[in-house]
Amino acid sequence: MSMTTGDLTQGLPRFDLPDLAVRLPVPDIAPWRAGNVGIPGVWTQAAAEPGPHLLVSTLVHGNEISGALLATRWLREGVRPRRGRLTFLFANLAAFDLFDPGDPTASRFVDEDMNRLWAPVALAGGRRSVELERVRALLPVVRQADVLLDLHSMLWPSDPLFLAGTGLEARSLGRLVGTPPLVVGDDGHAAGLRMIDHPRFGQDGARGLLLEAGPHWQPETLAQMEVAAARVLRLLGMAEDGAPIAPDVLVAPGRVARVTRTVTAATGGFAFLRDYRGGDIIARRNTLIALDGEAEIRTPHDDCLLVMPSPRVMRGHTAVRLARFEG
Known part of the structure; x- marks a missing residue:
């Protein structure tokens, strides 16, 4: 038959939720929350020597705390660019304020996913939400970046990877970083554009990489973020000698998939x-x-x-x- x-x-x-134990401390972003450029959650430092502007974005999803832990440690320990400009972004402050280690999946966003809102037509429209208003406020920062490293973690089991959108130059950078060893070029989501999909990262050689570093709230995910971020800083010639960042690692170029x-x-x-x-x-x-x-x-x-x-x-x-x- x-x-x-x-x-x-x-x-x-029937798939049960994975382990939801939070094995990382909740980051204390209070010293940097006000920002230093007139936009809350945006902290930037410039070197005397000209160079690229690297934007390290965290907390696009309010419950993905690993990136904020990396950013606050680098800020606390005085990591500065040898050349160019280094900006740290704590993106969805409203959602992060709701983070509860006892219910860690509940604070991904307040009204809607912040990483589906970066299409210019949506940003220019009249619709309002907590996340849309925040994205509009952050646009000047994003438009100034030459390289975006957007730090994320994952709920469902997966090997770490870079997402590079449609940009060939972004894929090349991810491949050179080599850790994680997979770079995926894609067209994004039907539900809307991510930060790396914003038109800025197809202009003037600007590149956007989204790092999916590993499972939420786990020490190995934070470690993967730091190694990758330190590699990006060094590849851009921005790392100061003796900077308190992860040691450089010898890795083969990553593999690219489309x-x-x-x-x-x-x-x-x-x-x-x-x-x-x-x-x-x-x-x-x-x-x-x-x-x-x-x-x-x-x-x-x-x-x-x-x-x-x-x-x-x-x-x-x-x-x-x-x-x-x-x-």
Whole structure:
């Protein structure tokens, strides 16, 4: 007897939330919250010698505290640029103020995801929300950056990676950083543009990298952020001798993959057929990996890389990105 798509949904795995233990302290951003450029949460330092402007962004999601821990330590220990300008951004202050280690997933945002709001047409419109107003306030800072390193962590199991949008120069920088060793070029989310997708990072050689450094609230994620950020600082010629940052590491250039399909959940019944994690490679094209209501989700090519699959995904949100390695 033949099986229908509905039959396939029987016995699908039910994915429990991963470990939600918060094994990092809540960062104290109070000394830098007022900022020093007239915008709360923006702290910038310039060297006498000209050079690039590196923007290190944290707390775009209010519960992703690892980046803020790195930024506050570097500020506290006096990390300054040897040349150019180094700016630290504590982005979603309102959401961070709601962070509770006892319920750490609840403060990702207040009204809406801040990392879907960077399209110029949305920012120029009349719609209002806590996050939209904050993004509008931060636009002058973003428009001045030559390099953006946007620090994030992940809820669902995945190998660390850089997301580089569509920019070739951003992918090249991520590859040179080499840690984590994977750089993914993609077109973003159907729900809206990320900070790295803002048009600034396709102009005048400006580059935007989003680092997904590892699981939320874990020491290894903070360590990965620091190694990567220190590598970026050195590659830009901005690290002072003896700066209190992670030691340089000898790593091979990273591997680049390009997203060939972004799978957006069309129904509330999206479900993977088994327990995948980000970084899994599906060897054969046309392999059935998920069901979206009655629609089958299959790999479009051999050696298909799964980028950050989300076992629990709402309709209209990204469920997984499917990518092909380049070279």
